[in-house]
Amino acid sequence: MSNNSLVLLLAATLLGGCKKELPTVVVPVVVPPTTGTPTPPQYGTPFAGVPNREDAVMYQVNMRAFSQAGNFTGVTARLDSIRALGVNVLYLMPIYPVGSPVTYASGPAAGPHPAFNSPYAVKDYRAVGAEFGTLADLRTLVDGAHARGMAVMLDWVANHTAWDHPWVSTHPEWYQKNAAGAIVPPSNNGTTYNDVAQLNFTVPAMRLEMISALKSWVYTANVDGFRFDYADFQPADFWKQATDTLRNVRTHKLLLLAESTRSANFAAGFDYNFGFNFYGGIYNVYRNGQPATAFDALNTSEYVGATGTQGVVRYTTNHDVNGSDGTPHTLFGGEAGAMSAFVIAALYKGVPMVYNGQEAGMTQAIPFPFTSVKVAWGANPGVTRAYKQLLAARAASAALRVGTPTPYSTANVCAFTKTAGAEQALVLVNVRNSPTTYPVPAALVGTTWTNALQSGSVAVGTSVSLPAYGYLVLKK
Numbered sequence: 001m002s003n004n005s006l007v008l009l010l011a012a013t014l015l016g017g018c019k020k021e022l023p024t025v026v027v028p029v030v031v032p033p034t035t036g037t038p039t040p041p042q043y044g045t046p047f048a049g050v051p052n053r054e055d056a057v058m059y060q061v062n063m064r065a066f067s068q069a070g071n072f073t074g075v076t077a078r079l080d081s082i083r084a085l086g087v088n089v090l091y092l093m094p095i096y097p098v099g100s101p102v103t104y105a106s107g108p109a110a111g112p113h114p115a116f117n118s119p120y121a122v123k124d125y126r127a128v129g130a131e132f133g134t135l136a137d138l139r140t141l142v143d144g145a146h147a148r149g150m151a152v153m154l155d156w157v158a159n160h161t162a163w164d165h166p167w168v169s170t171h172p173e174w175y176q177k178n179a180a181g182a183i184v185p186p187s188n189n190g191t192t193y194n195d196v197a198q199l200n201f202t203v204p205a206m207r208l209e210m211i212s213a214l215k216s217w218v219y220t221a222n223v224d225g226f227r228f229d230y231a232d233f234q235p236a237d238f239w240k241q242a243t244d245t246l247r248n249v250r251t252h253k254l255l256l257l258a259e260s261t262r263s264a265n266f267a268a269g270f271d272y273n274f275g276f277n278f279y280g281g282i283y284n285v286y287r288n289g290q291p292a293t294a295f296d297a298l299n300t301s302e303y304v305g306a307t308g309t310q311g312v313v314r315y316t317t318n319h320d321v322n323g324s325d326g327t328p329h330t331l332f333g334g335e336a337g338a339m340s341a342f343v344i345a346a347l348y349k350g351v352p353m354v355y356n357g358q359e360a361g362m363t364q365a366i367p368f369p370f371t372s373v374k375v376a377w378g379a380n381p382g383v384t385r386a387y388k389q390l391l392a393a394r395a396a397s398a399a400l401r402v403g404t405p406t407p408y409s410t411a412n413v414c415a416f417t418k419t420a421g422a423e424q425a426l427v428l429v430n431v432r433n434s435p436t437t438y439p440v441p442a443a444l445v446g447t448t449w450t451n452a453l454q455s456g457s458v459a460v461g462t463s464v465s466l467p468a469y470g471y472l473v474l475k476k
Helices: 003-016 072-076 079-085 135-147 166-170 204-220 236-247 276-288 294-301 319-324 334-347 381-396 398-402
Strands: 058-061 089-092 102-104 111-113 151-156 160-162 196-198 225-228 255-258 272-274 311-314 351-355 404-407 413-420 423-430 436-439 447-451 457-460 463-466 471-475
Touching: 072 135, 079 135, 079 381, 135 151, 151 255, 204 236, 236 255, 276 294, 276 311, 276 334, 294 404, 334 351, 334 381, 334 423, 334 471, 351 381, 381 398, 381 471, 398 413, 398 423, 398 471, 413 436, 423 436, 423 463, 457 471, 463 471
Parallel strands: 058 089, 058 351, 089 151, 151 225, 225 255, 255 272, 272 311, 311 351
Antiparallel strands: 102 111, 160 196, 404 413, 413 423, 423 471, 436 463, 447 457, 447 471
C-alpha cells in the first residue's frame, strides 16, 4: 500500500460516519538509511595490548612472498620470529579476494577489463581471499599475534575496486564516469590503472557502505586497526567520517595509518601518515650524495598538522619500492649501508616499519605481483641480529623511542640528540661508504654516555671517527 492510499483510506474511514468500527490500518514503519550489512557479532576478546601509537614498531607482511604457501598459515608459523625482532604491530597486506578479467556486454562498464593479479584490486570487501586461506585461518593468525603481544592491522583499499566487484553491476552510480557515461579506471601522474574501477566519493551511499564494510572487520576478525592505501586521493571529509566511525567502536583501541603525505590527515583523525618524503630523503642522501642535513628539515615538513603523539611511519623499503627501486641492500650500499639507513629511519623521529625479508638481509627484490620470489629466511643471521639489537635498544629507551630530537648533522653524518625527561640519547650515523671524522659540537664535547647497542662507557671528545656506514647509538 502506498502512503497516498493510506491517507485516502484514513480519510474515508473518519469521514464516512456510517461505520461503527474502524478498519485495521497497518501503518508502515519508516526505516532510516542504513550503512549496509548489519554489524557482525564480535569474534574473540578485544586485544588489551595495543601499543600507544608512539610506541609502535610495525612489520609489513606480504602474504604471497612471506612463505612457500603464501597464506595465513605461513605467517602464523613465524609469529615467534616476528615478535623476537622487536615488533608489536603486524600489518597485513590486503587479505580480500582479488579481481579476475571480466567483460561486460553493456552498461557503464561495457567492454573487456584486464586483471593484473594485484592484491589491491579487491572484488569483495567483506570476504577473505581463498588464496590466503579461510576466515578461521585469519582468526588463528590474529589470535596468535595477540597471544604474543602484537596488534594486527589490515590493509584497506578505499579508492577503487576490481571490475568484477558486485558494485560495478549493482551500483554503477557509485563509480566515477567519463563524458560518455562509462566507468573509468584511476589515473595518477600519467599512469592509468586499468585493472581497477575508480569509486566516486561524492556518493553518500557508497561512503556509508564502504565504512560499514571497513568496521565489520573489527568484529569479524578482532583486528586492531588499518593501513589505508592511496589515501591522498580521497576527500579529507570522507576520512574524517571513517575515522569517527571507527573511534566510536569503544571496545577497541585502533591504530589508523594513512598511506599519504597530506597534513590534513592528522586533523581527519589518523594516527600516522606515511613517510614517503623521508624515504625520498634517504634515497637522495645515500644514492645521490645529498647532505645528511636533509633529514633535519623533513622532521619539520612531515609533521605539519600533527598534534600530540600523532606521527609518521618511516621505512627503508616496502612492497612498492622494493619491487620498483630494489632492496635496501641494493639501494644503500650493501649490508652496512642498508643498516645505517635503517638506524636513521628507526630512531630520528616517528615509528619504524620493517618489510618482510629486509631483516633477513635479502638481496633479491620481491616484484609485483609478489608471486615469483619467496623470502629467504635465515639467509643472513648477522643482519637479523643487528635489527633485533637496534629495536631492543629503541624499546628500552624513552629518549630513543619518543624523545624530542635536536639536530647536529653535517654533510656526511646524520647526528642528533633526543631528550625525554631526564633521559638523553645521541645518535651518529655515517651516510657515506668511506670512513669519516665527525667534529663534535661544543654542547656535546666532554660528555659521557653508555653504548645502547654494545654496553660500555663512551666518552665523547672533540671528534668521533666512524667507519664506512658506521653508527653509534648512545644514551644516558
